[in-house]
Amino acid sequence: MVQKPSLPKGTRDFGPEAVAKRNFIFDKIKACFQYHGYLPIETPVMESLSTLTGKYGEEGDRLLFKVLNNGDYLADVNQEDLSQKNSNKVISQISKRGLRYDLTVPFARFVAMNRNEINFPFKRFQIQQVWRADRPQKGRYQEFYQCDADIVGSDSLMYEAELIEIYNTVFTALNLPVEILVNNRKVLEGIAETIGAQNLFIEMTVAIDKLDKIGWQGVGAELLTKGFNHDQIEKLTKILDITKLADLEPWLVESEIGLLGIEELKTLHLYLDKISLDQDVKLDLKLARGLNYYTGCILEVKAKTAAMGSLGGGGRYANLTEVFGLSDVSGVGISFGAERIYDVMEELNLFPPNVLAQPQLLIITDDDCVLDGFETAYKLRKAGIAVDLYPSPAKFKKQMKYADDRKFAFVLIIGIQEKEQQKYALKNMVTGEQIAISWDELIVKFSK
Amino acid sequence: MVQKPSLPKGTRDFGPEAVAKRNFIFDKIKACFQYHGYLPIETPVMESLSTLTGKYGEEGDRLLFKVLNNGDYLADVNQEDLSQKNSNKVISQISKRGLRYDLTVPFARFVAMNRNEINFPFKRFQIQQVWRADRPQKGRYQEFYQCDADIVGSDSLMYEAELIEIYNTVFTALNLPVEILVNNRKVLEGIAETIGAQNLFIEMTVAIDKLDKIGWQGVGAELLTKGFNHDQIEKLTKILDITKLADLEPWLVESEIGLLGIEELKTLHLYLDKISLDQDVKLDLKLARGLNYYTGCILEVKAKTAAMGSLGGGGRYANLTEVFGLSDVSGVGISFGAERIYDVMEELNLFPPNVLAQPQLLIITDDDCVLDGFETAYKLRKAGIAVDLYPSPAKFKKQMKYADDRKFAFVLIIGIQEKEQQKYALKNMVTGEQIAISWDELIVKFSK
Numbered sequence: 001m002v003q004k005p006s007l008p009k010g011t012r013d014f015g016p017e018a019v020a021k022r023n024f025i026f027d028k029i030k031a032c033f034q035y036h037g038y039l040p041i042e043t044p045v046m047e048s049l050s051t052l053t054g055k056y057g058e059e060g061d062r063l064l065f066k067v068l069n070n071g072d073y074l075a076d077v078n079q080e081d082l083s084q085k086n087s088n089k090v091i092s093q094i095s096k097r098g099l100r101y102d103l104t105v106p107f108a109r110f111v112a113m114n115r116n117e118i119n120f121p122f123k124r125f126q127i128q129q130v131w132r133a134d135r136p137q138k139g140r141y142q143e144f145y146q147c148d149a150d151i152v153g154s155d156s157l158m159y160e161a162e163l164i165e166i167y168n169t170v171f172t173a174l175n176l177p178v179e180i181l182v183n184n185r186k187v188l189e190g191i192a193e194t195i196g197a198q199n200l201f202i203e204m205t206v207a208i209d210k211l212d213k214i215g216w217q218g219v220g221a222e223l224l225t226k227g228f229n230h231d232q233i234e235k236l237t238k239i240l241d242i243t244k245l246a247d248l249e250p251w252l253v254e255s256e257i258g259l260l261g262i263e264e265l266k267t268l269h270l271y272l273d274k275i276s277l278d279q280d281v282k283l284d285l286k287l288a289r290g291l292n293y294y295t296g297c298i299l300e301v302k303a304k305t306a307a308m309g310s311l312g313g314g315g316r317y318a319n320l321t322e323v324f325g326l327s328d329v330s331g332v333g334i335s336f337g338a339e340r341i342y343d344v345m346e347e348l349n350l351f352p353p354n355v356l357a358q359p360q361l362l363i364i365t366d367d368d369c370v371l372d373g374f375e376t377a378y379k380l381r382k383a384g385i386a387v388d389l390y391p392s393p394a395k396f397k398k399q400m401k402y403a404d405d406r407k408f409a410f411v412l413i414i415g416i417q418e419k420e421q422q423k424y425a426l427k428n429m430v431t432g433e434q435i436a437i438s439w440d441e442l443i444v445k446f447s448k
Numbered sequence: 449m450v451q452k453p454s455l456p457k458g459t460r461d462f463g464p465e466a467v468a469k470r471n472f473i474f475d476k477i478k479a480c481f482q483y484h485g486y487l488p489i490e491t492p493v494m495e496s497l498s499t500l501t502g503k504y505g506e507e508g509d510r511l512l513f514k515v516l517n518n519g520d521y522l523a524d525v526n527q528e529d530l531s532q533k534n535s536n537k538v539i540s541q542i543s544k545r546g547l548r549y550d551l552t553v554p555f556a557r558f559v560a561m562n563r564n565e566i567n568f569p570f571k572r573f574q575i576q577q578v579w580r581a582d583r584p585q586k587g588r589y590q591e592f593y594q595c596d597a598d599i600v601g602s603d604s605l606m607y608e609a610e611l612i613e614i615y616n617t618v619f620t621a622l623n624l625p626v627e628i629l630v631n632n633r634k635v636l637e638g639i640a641e642t643i644g645a646q647n648l649f650i651e652m653t654v655a656i657d658k659l660d661k662i663g664w665q666g667v668g669a670e671l672l673t674k675g676f677n678h679d680q681i682e683k684l685t686k687i688l689d690i691t692k693l694a695d696l697e698p699w700l701v702e703s704e705i706g707l708l709g710i711e712e713l714k715t716l717h718l719y720l721d722k723i724s725l726d727q728d729v730k731l732d733l734k735l736a737r738g739l740n741y742y743t744g745c746i747l748e749v750k751a752k753t754a755a756m757g758s759l760g761g762g763g764r765y766a767n768l769t770e771v772f773g774l775s776d777v778s779g780v781g782i783s784f785g786a787e788r789i790y791d792v793m794e795e796l797n798l799f800p801p802n803v804l805a806q807p808q809l810l811i812i813t814d815d816d817c818v819l820d821g822f823e824t825a826y827k828l829r830k831a832g833i834a835v836d837l838y839p840s841p842a843k844f845k846k847q848m849k850y851a852d853d854r855k856f857a858f859v860l861i862i863g864i865q866e867k868e869q870q871k872y873a874l875k876n877m878v879t880g881e882q883i884a885i886s887w888d889e890l891i892v893k894f895s896k
Binding site for chain 1: 450
């Protein structure tokens with residue numbers, strides 16, 4: 001039976017060039033992490049549903065991919081739940097595992113489980129895929145990579161500064177101009193206090209978080225429905241437009257938490273003043289970060305020369321591992337949005353031309369010299385030169401077309417004539433020039 | 449609510465050292481593949497169940513991890529199947545996707561889907577995880593990596609030779625002595641013919657495949673139950689002990705397919721005679737390979753100095769993509785058993801001592817010099833020197849213990865005294881020696 005091959009919706013294959021381009025980004029990020037003393041970990045693709053459920057809000061629970069138990073999975077399911085087709089109640093009876101939804105929760109679980117072996121502060125990085133059952137659309141997939149670095153076990157603001165420096169270093173290495181936006185959740189809490197809305201803090205941040213998408217008009221409308229009055233909204237608008245700490249401070253003099261936030265931002269700047277960065281770092285009071293587990297400084301990165309959402313973000317969280325039984329472990333982390341970085345780099349044409357690591361040289365032979373071709377390939381590789389070889393007797397034209405399609409820079413031709421003269425024919429596939437070349441000359445030409 | 453963090457059975461976390469060791473193996477394999485012109489691809493973790501089902505036999509279907517459809521997945525399920533708790537019938541109604549079971553079937557799907565963009569012969573490699581719901585036990589996990597290289601679109605035996613050369617190169621680079629065993633499925637078919645059991649060919653290979661585990665006595669017993677007689681089994685035992693092609697040939701003179709197999713092995717040796725290998729390559733007629741899609745040469749790698757099953761295997765298949773509607777595409781491929789290679793290398797202590805890429809140098813400071821420490825770390829990194837920095841004011845003893853636990857080779861101490869004298873204190877953590885060192889000396893010492 002022949003079947004039409006297809007991919008599940010929301011997933012993608014990656015051909016050689018796409019893999020090479022993605023690895024180009026990963027390698028820059030990884031090198032920078034390692035350079036700063038971050039250590040790699042990897043966690044399983046499947047986590048227990050009990051680890052994942054309830055960590056990402058109601059929508060997150062819905063978007064988790066659940067894995068069916070193996071064997072006779074229906075045997076012990078409540079008959080009533082089944083006959084009522086109660087999908088929700090049945091889930092926990094037929095599925096114990098789900099696919100990783102982000103790298104943060106698995107990391108928190110890892111830290112809690114390995115607390116006795118870990119040397120704190122623990123600096124870890126993790127570059128792995130995650131899965132979300134979002135409706136697929138342009139630029140949004142159900143399977144995608146995250147690249148995270150976190151430090152847990154220290155509340156030093158030095159790490160916020162280090163992470164900003166890492167963002168700076170990576171985006172400079174990628175030749176991608178960005179703005180690094182900084183804010184502080186305590187400052188936002190202070191602002192909520194100042195406008196008399198401290199009990200609406202979460203509602204305020206959730207609304208502000210949408211500014212990019214729906215503008216002040218939309219945000220204002222949302223705030224009104226949440227219980228803010230016009231006066232508060234006007235004041236909020238005015239405060240959030242402030243771009244300098246010194247201008248903000250007078251507004252927050254009566255908020256203890258607000259002043260603490262300002263203090264944190266000042267300390268952060270003491271560190272940043274010691275170093276020089278290529279990318280812009282800006283205070284942006286309108287930066288809120290949707291995730292409510294952030295408790296201190298928050299960060300976000302935006303491309304300067306391309307219309308694209310956030311290329312990365314992160315922040316300080318006081319208590320990520322508490323749910324797994326490990327309290328008082330402060331942490332801070334950042335994430336690179338690899339898929340978006342990829343798209344922006346494509347748009348701006350920033351990938352190097354030879355990003356795909358393949359040999360420069362292809363050997364082709366005539367029918368009588370196939371074995372000689374194989375021997376020559378072997379000897380070149382022994383000499384440290386990467387090389388490919390056309391496999392079988394085939395028409396010269398066909399072999400040259402293959403060389404062209406695969407974009408080899410040079411073709412080495414071995415035929416009876418070349419064998420007799422102990423010289424190879426080397427054709428430059430860009431210029432078309434063809435020369436006779438001896439073994440020794442060949443080694444010199446292609447040795448690094 | 450606090451929960452006890454745990455992992456699903458059969459899965460593992462990988463800490464920094466394990467990740468580094470695994471990458472050490474992957475990097476050697478990957479470099480060798482690329483050196484020979486193989487190109488990387490990646491396929492999604494989830495495939496359509498229609499792609500996976502029926503490809504791995506009945507047991508394979510059972511061991512596939514199935515992913516639950518999202519949303520109200522029970523809504524359209526047949527009520528009778530539900531009330532009968534018919535797990536099998538319900539599966540296809542509540543699950544459309546499964547986790548990748550190997551890399552071969554996704555590769556075949558990829559080739560069939562991208563046939564118009566691919567330049568044949570297509571040399572691809574793929575290093576990704578696969579999942580099997582096997583009962584977990586020592587050394588067997590439900591999530592593990594496979595490292596495959598395949599060529600499709602050519603029937604040249606040059607590729608069998610190239611793949612043997614790749615096995616040779618990788619295991620030599622890993623410093624791991626192996627035997628590379630070679631056989632041919634056509635030869636085995638010829639042997640079945642010769643002993644008058646051509647219609648029991650599959651039964652014969654399935655039984656031979658168990659020789660390692662159950663010995664000749666067990667295999668003989670199995671063959672008897674499958675319909676072989678004592679005379680055939682005796683003859684088979686005698687033939688399979690042959691170690692030279694020349695000794696085998698007289699047995700197969702009347703089998704057309706057997707002679708074809710011998711011809712293939714001879715051609716393979718014409719190629720192998722052109723090169724010199726560090727590892728042993730041996731004809732082993734007892735090598736059968738369980739998978740029935742092999743149609744020509746088959747390969748298997750065994751460690752010479754450790755009791756461990758196969759470290760890799762592969763072979764020629766005539767028609768892998770046919771089920772996806774693409775016929776007459778011959779291919780050949782090999783796989784590295786990364787988990788077993790890892791275990792053998794641990795057992796033989798073959799990983800280099802500094803396999804974990806981390807900075808050599810940790811900066812520690814006293815309370816007044818935290819900002820100086822941050823600045824120094826920044827400047828060292830700018831100068832191309834990887835460095836880590838202890839985060840916060842902390843007791844000297846605590847910082848030194850951290851340096852020790854994290855196995856930094858050197859600690860750079862910055863205190864008021866060092867700052868005033870414009871000299872750093874550099875402590876060698878192995879010898880305990882401590883010296884005063886200037887900035888310039890520091891750069892020279894740690895620059896590559």
